[in-house]
Amino acid sequence: MKDIFQRMKDGWKTSSKQVKLSMFIMGAGQFCYGKRAKGILFFLLELCILYYFFSRGFRDIAGFFTLGTTEADAWLGIEGDNSVIMLLMGIFAWIVLAVFITLYRLNIRDALRMQRRLEQGKQLESYRKELSRFLDKKFYVAALTLPVLGVLVFNVLPVVFMILIAFTNYGGDIVPPRLVDWVGLANFRKLLALSQFAPTFFRILGWNILWAVLSTALNYFAGLGLALLLEKDCVKGKAFFRAFPVLAYAIPGFITLLAFKFMFSYGGPINQLIVGNGGMAIGFLDLDAKWTARLIGLLVNCWISTPSIMLLATGILANRDKSLYEAAEIDGAGRWKQFSKLTLPFMLFSTLPVLISQFIGNFNNFGIFYFLRGGLYLDGYFLASDTDLLINWLYNLSIDNNYYCIGAAISIVIFIITSILSLAVYVKSPSYREEDTFQ
């Protein structure tokens, strides 16, 4: 801190009056140095931002802290404050403030650069030269400025918004027009209080981990197997067979899930066949069907996810070094050896990040059991069924009740767990540690 103040003090002492001017009025220094267009541009930007702050920005920042003071009442015509919008616009105001600080810094650095050039006896750069230098050396800044602004508003803002919701009481009965308040870590404390439901939590967590591992492995090896099979010379009509699984991939997941739900229902075609042949109808997905339902879930998920892995594997396998296989064959390696020593390491090296994302996706796979077997609370589980994953259970507990704040807190917890897991696996993986193995 002391250093910063010292540097600022030194900077103030050594800077020219034009630079000092720029510190008070953006663009003023540039204007005095003769770069009038640039000076005016900086000045206009400052004016726009100041206009924004005086017209609503300061109010939005205040609203960010208060989240509103007057409750809306449509019957009385009191428009009131909308806490959710105030939070959102508060975040937007902070983003604008960050942009303003960046521009302000840019303005001073630019003025300083001009001062230094003149001190060194050089002429100031023409606009054309300055532009071409900028595009040459800092092309990434030019190319990324607009996308970054877009990402800030349409991506970062909602994500920050969602994170901040975890520290409010938004949800349940507290939804606009009611006013939302900041509650600090209260939602996280509530999550801890859920420890009274520990048996359900650990039962579901155990199944969740088993599900994530099994489904990721099943999807991966099914996709890889299919890709290897379709690569064989003896397979005729490869284009057709490659296109066929893509159809399954192209159909929206929930449609597929509802179709499978129907197929395995009591009146579905599978039971029709069983009953038609004199058998008893089987409750594949009913409330007693714990492991049958879990197995069907695994297979249906495999049906949905395998095509994407197959496409990925097909592309990666095309880049294999065939000479390695020829050498292995000469050395007497069989097909399994070739697969386990050459193909699999190569595939794992290339696809481990994808595999991690598949694992996380499967860990948080909300749709599978929600659509296949949703709407059951079973004995031995607190407001959950024996096929529910953590995300389904937490949905029952929070979002089903519109407790957005709890949902946001849970999302943060899940994010922390899955990101730690995936980072740990990734940094230990050859994809990260031996980056040049297959280069």
Add this chain to the structure above:
Amino acid sequence: MKKIRVVMIAVLAFTQLTGCGAAGGNAQQAESSQATGTAAGSSVFDGELEENVTIYVLENDTAISKGYFDELIEAFNEAYAEYGITAVDANMDQYLDLANDGPYGYGPDVLYQANDVIMQYAEDKHIYPLPAEQLECYELIDESAWDAYRIEVDGSEYICGVPVNVQAPMLYYRADLLPEDWESAWDENGNQVPDMAESWNAMYAWSLQRHEEDSTKYGYMKSLYDTYFSSGFLFSYGAYVFGENNTDPSHIGLAAGEAEKGAWVLSQLASAMSEECIDDTITANAYSKLADGTYFATISTPDVYSTFFDELVMAYEGEGMSEEEAKAAAEENLVMTTLPMLPESGDLTEENPTLIESKTMGGINGYAVSAYTEYPNDCLAFIEFATSYEMVVKRSEMLGIAPARQDAAETAGGTSELLYQSLADGNIVLMPSIKEVAQLWTPAETFFTDVAKDVFRSESERKYKDLEDFRAGLENMVQQIHDAIFTLQ
């Protein structure tokens, strides 16, 4: 899903506040109400029509698909052409979210929804209280129907919707599938109404007999997991949803009274069905299976009468009848009536039982005015028009609904009148209008599924062997509902 919702709220709100969205303020409307201090909200209905405007009306999908809504708005637009008022289809999903969309100007001006949906909006003042007593239909609609739309705010009572039709489960059966000797063997009281339509005991006995005679045929069939239809069996024996007239969620009454007898009745009915009663198979197939004679009877809501009718006509045509003959036969043979009576003991095998009235869960569908509309008086005019005798009778004719207006119910006659009477007699238990009702469905569905499944379990695995077991199951369900409501509060 949550992420999408949050992103949507974020983008919606952002576009709204940066001027990209439609504005939906109504501050000026109600300034007057503040100033005068009159009953809140109602004062926006000052009787002066807003001229040369378009109002957006949200109707239910059946009314749109059957052409009733087109006729309604056409008639309204003609009647109000001199004021330049045009009503149009809001053209949005019937399951709208007025609470989130309305403040940003995206909701309809007038909405047609079930009472529980409308009253949940009313709790947060997303819809206006209406000057109901000024409406022509006020005196003609039963007090219990208005009660479904009453809300108390700050010590004053308001009415937030205008009842249009009564929704409650009805029994559908095929008269031509009755046994040939039904008049002598199945009409004990000789009133020319088969016993199956009058007593669940007779329906159960006939279901067993029909299946025994032909194993591919069944008597009464229904997916039992469906809380809307199954909870009535509990209500008939003294159960209720929430205490304090369905307003106190801390008192859940689904195990109250002798509710276990209702669960036992369901279990006995399941034993005369196939495993398909466990999931939604029967609900999905009921129209075609009743038409092809696989099922003798089922229960459903009155608004799907036309679907049952059309399926039966097609089935008759398939059997070689001409279109006219098929329609005439379907009209004669497809019977929709109120539910049979239940045995006081709960035992469907009891001979000469003492019978009690069947109660059902029901709802009142009606119109309401969004608190975010800029044209409240036009909306009220639309509601007045749509709830007029002529339009309600037309609605009843085209959609088969049971009117909430007494005069229209009398004109419609038959089941509409019976349903109106059931409502007046308190045999239709209206769905609660508080938010906590959302936590009722999953625990109740699980319990009813379990009851249905239990019949098909082996003897050693059966969970419900006597009334005590049913009571324990009901209490477990009540506990789950309580947990779902209060765990994170």
